[in-house]
Amino acid sequence: MVTVSTAGIMSTARTGQLAVVGLGLVAPGVSGPADAPAPAGAVAPGWFEAESALPGRGYRRLPDACKYLLAASRLAVGDAGDRLAQTGRDHRGAAVAINNTGAALLEEMDHTIMRAGAEEMSPSSSPFIAMSSFASRLSMEHGITGFNLTVNSPVTAGLEALQIAARAVAAGRARAVLVAAVEEALSPSQTQSRRQPRSPVSGPRPPSAAGAWPPPTAGAWPTSAADAGPSAATGPPSQASADGTEAGAAVLYCEPVVGGYARYGTCGARGAFLDPESAGRDADAVLGPLLGDDPPGRIDAVLDDSAVGTAAARWLDRLTGGACEVVVVGAPAQAGCLTPLQRVVGLFAQEHTAPTRRAVLAASAMGTLAYAELTVAPRPAVEADDGVPYPAAESSGAFTEGASRP
Amino acid sequence: MSGNPTAGVNREDLRALIAEELELPTEEVTDEANLKTDLAVDSLTAMEVAVQLEKKYRIKIDEEEIKSLTTLATIHRLVSAKVETAR
Secondary structure (H helix, E strand, C coil): CEEECCCCCCCCECCCCEEEEEEEEEECCECCHHHCCCCCCCCCCCCCCHHHHCCCCCCCCCCHHHHHHHHHHHHHHHHCCCCCCCCCHHHEEEEEEECCCCHHHHHHHHHHHHHCCHHHCCCCCHHHHCCCHHHHHHHHHHCCCCEEEEECCCCCHHHHHHHHHHHHHHCCCCCEEEEEEEECCCCHHHHHHCCCCCCCCCCCCCCCCCCCCCCCCCCEEECCHHHHCCCCCCCCCCCCCCCCCCCEEEEEEEEECCCCCCCCEEEEEEEEECCHHHHHHHHHHHHHHHHCCCCCCEEEEEECCCHHHHHHHHHHHHHHHCCCEEEEEECCCCCCCHHHHHHHHHHHHCCCCCCEEEEEEEECCCCEEEEEEEEECCCCCCCCCCCCCCCCHHHCCCCCCCCCCC | CCCCCCCCCCHHHHHHHHHHHHCCCHHHCCCCCCCCCCCCCCHHHHHHHHHHHHHHHCCCCCHHHHCCCCCHHHHHHHHHHHHHHHC
């Protein structure tokens, strides 16, 4: 087990591609991957029905966030049919992004120790003091013995998990990887403490910004007329709840592009570092190479109102005159990592008649950037009436990397 | 002092507690069902059972004793003896 904390990546790093076979999503107010960009529902007690999502024994005492993760992973694995079962345990891996997942739990444990003593702590939840335990439990659930990794970067961890998974697949460490992001709502006291104002945003707002700058924490800020599309114009489309916290889990079942089944398409991710002290000045030098000179048809950018987020938004604004639609999504106040990966799930769930390029950019106030490029496969129909979730790989005509792009 | 050390602990209460912790119907927790081999209890769940027994009956179960929590009958004897000693 390895815990990876990536504070900053000084240069752009490129990794391989992943084939996306299955999707799973559990979030308030969301019924499935196609709803991923929809406005988040309230993180209210009871939004997640554990007994129906996780029938059977052994789940009741798990922390809620672990239940979200397991439920979403079940959906993703089920969505991929029996492919995981056909993959040897040592060739299964998991990369799990976590930021605030254990915060409320740790606070609860602290209170238990202070009020009643350590002997009152639950043996079942105590292991989750270690944040890597969420990935461990996921691995136990699915017989994953190849590797599991936990990524803890604010905001960007979900996309970095994609990058790590692609690297592991390229190295031959796994033939199936569950890439996940999971977050849990903060406790009321934690939410209050994180509502302190950020440092002032430097520089003017982007010239074509329609609406207030900086973007509202739990809303979206469209940067082009094309954003009058479904994701940006129908209310606050951020995955952050009204109180600015995230809860839920997103999981992608991934395989190598070669020999795998790109049912939903392919993706890869890379990262860079934009120094907050010189973000405005360095944006072009950093974001240009990161995004490349052939932008996709749509970029979902998860940004906050920090100097880095502002610089990235202003830089992205130059793309809006072309064929690239930019959807700016307010990063959650808690700097959680669910929103960017949830966007990836949502973009893959969209149906297209031809291979379609999409991307998700995430930036943290500390300067870490992550960029995931997606090529969404043509997918006119996913669910078959006979109960078979998708055609067999060999006969599906599945999209493969290198197919023509629009 | 009672001549029967198990008289103070209601077996059906104990059965209900264990069934609750094992997430099983009470009828599956028979007197002689082996928690590990028959009811698929792992070490973590056994610890949960021990913690709940400690809370309910205000007793202390040592780590080594957790291994002896094999059936409802043995648990009943162990808990009853500890409750009796604590009186």
